Amino acid sequence: MTATKVEEEKRIERSMEEEREKRHYYQAIARHFFLERGGPFLLSARDLEVIAKWEAMGIPLPVVLEGIDRAVEKRKKRRRPLKFFSLLWCDLEVQRAFRQHQDRLVGKQKEFPSQDKRLRVIAALEEFLRDVPPPWHSLKPIIIEAKEIYCQRDIKNLAARLEFLEEEVDRLLLAGAAAEEKQDILAWVEKEFPAASSAEKEELLQTALLKSLREKYRIPHLLTCYY
Numbered sequence: 001m002t003a004t005k006v007e008e009e010k011r012i013e014r015s016m017e018e019e020r021e022k023r024h025y026y027q028a029i030a031r032h033f034f035l036e037r038g039g040p041f042l043l044s045a046r047d048l049e050v051i052a053k054w055e056a057m058g059i060p061l062p063v064v065l066e067g068i069d070r071a072v073e074k075r076k077k078r079r080r081p082l083k084f085f086s087l088l089w090c091d092l093e094v095q096r097a098f099r100q101h102q103d104r105l106v107g108k109q110k111e112f113p114s115q116d117k118r119l120r121v122i123a124a125l126e127e128f129l130r131d132v133p134p135p136w137h138s139l140k141p142i143i144i145e146a147k148e149i150y151c152q153r154d155i156k157n158l159a160a161r162l163e164f165l166e167e168e169v170d171r172l173l174l175a176g177a178a179a180e181e182k183q184d185i186l187a188w189v190e191k192e193f194p195a196a197s198s199a200e201k202e203e204l205l206q207t208a209l210l211k212s213l214r215e216k217y218r219i220p221h222l223l224t225c226y227y
Helices: 001-039 045-057 061-077 087-107 117-130 133-150 156-176 179-192 198-219
Strands: none
Touching: 001 045, 001 061, 001 087, 001 156, 001 198, 045 087, 061 087, 117 133, 133 156, 156 198, 179 198
16 A cells, blocks of 8 residues: 555545544534524524634533533523524633633643643543442443543544444433433423424433433543543
8 A cells, every 4th residue: 555545544534533523513512502592403504603613713512512501591690582592692601611711721731731632531531430320330341442442542543433432322321311310301391392393302302311411420421522
């Protein structure tokens, strides 16, 4: 195989990995936003432009979600409706959250001198493995495999495997959630989004349930776009 051919294959692999990261970034923001706002369950062209700007700035996904939460909370306090709420109105809070995130990173430079996302993922996985919540021992083999992947020198060829493992964690969380946890979330969805279709309510239920379980049990994501 010629050097040119090898370089071309590497370029294609990088492109595919970037596309997967981008897709997760957009989908996670959209799901979180719909969970806060409700319908209409479509992003406008302006919303997509705002997400593209955040991505170009390198704003980590958790920081974007934090900014959206802040913007929604402020709007609720002012008793303003969320029906026509746009991501454009979240931009100020997202930018503020990003500046605060950068300030926090400065204080962590000794711990992560290169601010390498892989190191942050590994740290999160190790923290989970040190104290696995009793209901979720089934996740341990997946988390261990993900950690082993990130500890390798080159993970480009394993990006698809990480994506599969992330989805497998979600599948196990949804399957293993306690009945009362599901019922509480379902009741909330029915109350907050009465006009949503059955399919939309199911999507909202899964998104809200996964968010609740990950926060409650501190279950880490496996993809770098979350760090």
